[in-house]
Amino acid sequence: MSKFWSETARGTEPYVPGEQPKMNHIIKLNTNENPYPPSPKVLETLQMAANANLRLYPDPMAEELTEVIANYYHVPKNYVFVGNGSDEVLAFSFLAFFNRNEKIFFPDITYSFYPVYANLYNLSYEEIELNEDFTIPIEKLFQAxxxxxxxxxxxxxxxxxxxxxxxxIVQNNPNKVVIVDEAYVDFGSDSVVPLVHRYDNLLVIQTLSKSRSLAGLRVGFAIGNEQLIEGLNRIKNSFNSYTLDRLALVGAKAALEDTDYFNETRCKIIETREEVCNELKDLHFKVLDSKTNFLFVKHEQASAKRIFEKLKENGIYVRYFNKPRIDQYLRVTIGLNEEMEVLLENLREIL
Ligand SMILES: Cc1ncc(COP(=O)(O)O)c(C=O)c1O
Known part of the structure; x- marks a missing residue:
């Protein structure tokens, strides 16, 4: 605590990201990155864009990228907003659509950045308790x-x-914005982007960090009715005109255009996930029915914290949350087949 900090800096409880260890040769299954590299076309595009034009500011409206996203999702261009990772899009959305004295609703077990943004902006919120089986009790999100x-x-x-x-959920909140964060949607669930044509209160947020292997480039986007997008632009343009740099703009565009590579890599991840899921069940783990690029697992007997620590000693990083209701669970990102084999071998030994 410093006497120079503002009340806001004093009052905030920052988000803590998963570890990014500096050593080589570790197996990194702790932050839901994609184990496959970005599309070769993305890398080629980035190399070509690393040129003298970097002296110039990028397009503040990200016109070309916005157009590619709009075409991809069959929405008008003014239904799309892009940002520096979906975290930034989320941060702007909290400012654009939520008010101080009205409680926002989100699940009690969810992405831990939501309460951080709410606290930063002094927004009140209610954490809706998930059912015993961790499904979302949707009626409790009505009339928020x-x-x-x-x-x-x-x-x-x-x-x-x-x-x-x-x-x-969208239908039952006609006068409030419902934000659906589809960070993992490409690994097996249905996107609700098509609903933006029918509901003016729906904002869908996606990222290129997971299914497009571009966590390091920082690109996310939102799709929603043009008035919601205008709200986001008002916040962005009061904060930073150039949230996406020249490399991010062209790299993201190339990634969205390479649908073959996208489909090939996400299918491989889904396949690996299903195999590892079965193997973990054989090792007496309870494995939740994942529609993502990670598994949320609990062992019948062994302590999650102990397994987490033992794996880490062996150079395998998974995520452990020391939080009520989930402190017996581990979150394991789906890596390459070889990496998952090593994980399973280690688990067999530890258990
Ligand atoms: C649910 C969810 N939303 C958003 C993000 C942020 O992704 P990014 O800022 O890399 O786009 C993450 C990252 O792990 C996430 O798990």
Whole structure:
């Protein structure tokens, strides 16, 4: 604590990201990155863009990238907003759509950045308790006082809601914004992007960090009615005109255009996930039905913290949350087949 900190800096409880260890030769299954490299076309594009034009500011409206996203999702261009990772899009959305004295609703077990943004902006919120099996009790998200936000599929539980369930949440909050954070949607659940044509209160947020292997480039986007997008632009343009740099703009565009590579890599991850899921069940883990690129697992007997520590000693990083209700669970990102083999060997030994 410093006497120079503002009340805001004093009052905030920052988000703590998963570790990014500096050593080589570790197996990194702790931050849900994609184990496959970005598309070769992305790398080629980035190399070509590393040129003298970097002296110039990038396009503040990200016109070309916005157009590619709009075409990809069959929405008008003014239904798209891009940002520096979906975290930034989320941060702007909290400012654009939620008010101080009206409680926002989100699940009690969810992406831990939501309460951080709410606290930073002094927004009040209510954490809706998930059912025993960690499914979302959708009716409890109806008629939310200040709006709703949840990931679909949810993180860290890995469970997905059906398209109809998400639609019912949107329908039952006609006067408030419902934000659906689809960070993991490409690994097996249905996107509700098509609903933006019908509901002016729905904002869908996606990222290129997971299914497009571009966590390091920092690109995320939102799709929603043009008035919601204008709200986001008002916040962005009061903060930083150039949230995406020249490399990010062209790299993201190339990634979205290479649909073959995208489909090939995400299918491989889904396949590995299903195999590892079965192997973990054989080792007496309870494995939640994942629609993501990670598994949320609990062993019948062994302590999650102990397994986490033992794996780490052996150079395998998974995520452990020392939080009520989930402190017996581990979140394991799906890596390469070889990496998952090493994980399973280690687990057999530890258990
Ligand atoms: C549910 C969820 N939303 C958003 C993000 C942020 O992704 P990014 O800022 O890399 O786009 C993450 C990252 O792990 C996440 O799990």
């Amino acid at each position: 006082e200040g709006g709703v936000i949840f990931p679909n599929p949810n993180a860290p539980t890995s469970l997905g809601l059906t398209f109809n369930h998400v639609e019912r």
